[in-house]
Amino acid sequence: MFVCICRAVTVDEVHAHCDAGAYTVDAISDRCGAGEGCGTCLDQLHDILSERASTATTAA
Numbered sequence: 001m002f003v004c005i006c007r008a009v010t011v012d013e014v015h016a017h018c019d020a021g022a023y024t025v026d027a028i029s030d031r032c033g034a035g036e037g038c039g040t041c042l043d044q045l046h047d048i049l050s051e052r053a054s055t056a057t058t059a060a
């Protein structure tokens, strides 16, 4: 499923960038361009990062 239509970035790709150390929307954008077009996906990118952060906190 695509998160960012403008740059054709999928949810799995965003998670892969997070796994590789991209912990902010800016870092993800730098790696794949997500969020650098219309900006519609920014909320979803934030949601993915927040979900991962809460999961990491819970798992620790």
Ligand code: FES
Pocket: 003, 004, 005, 006, 007, 034, 035, 036, 037, 038, 039, 040, 041, 042
């Ligand atoms: S959908 Fe991501 S920048 Fe447009």
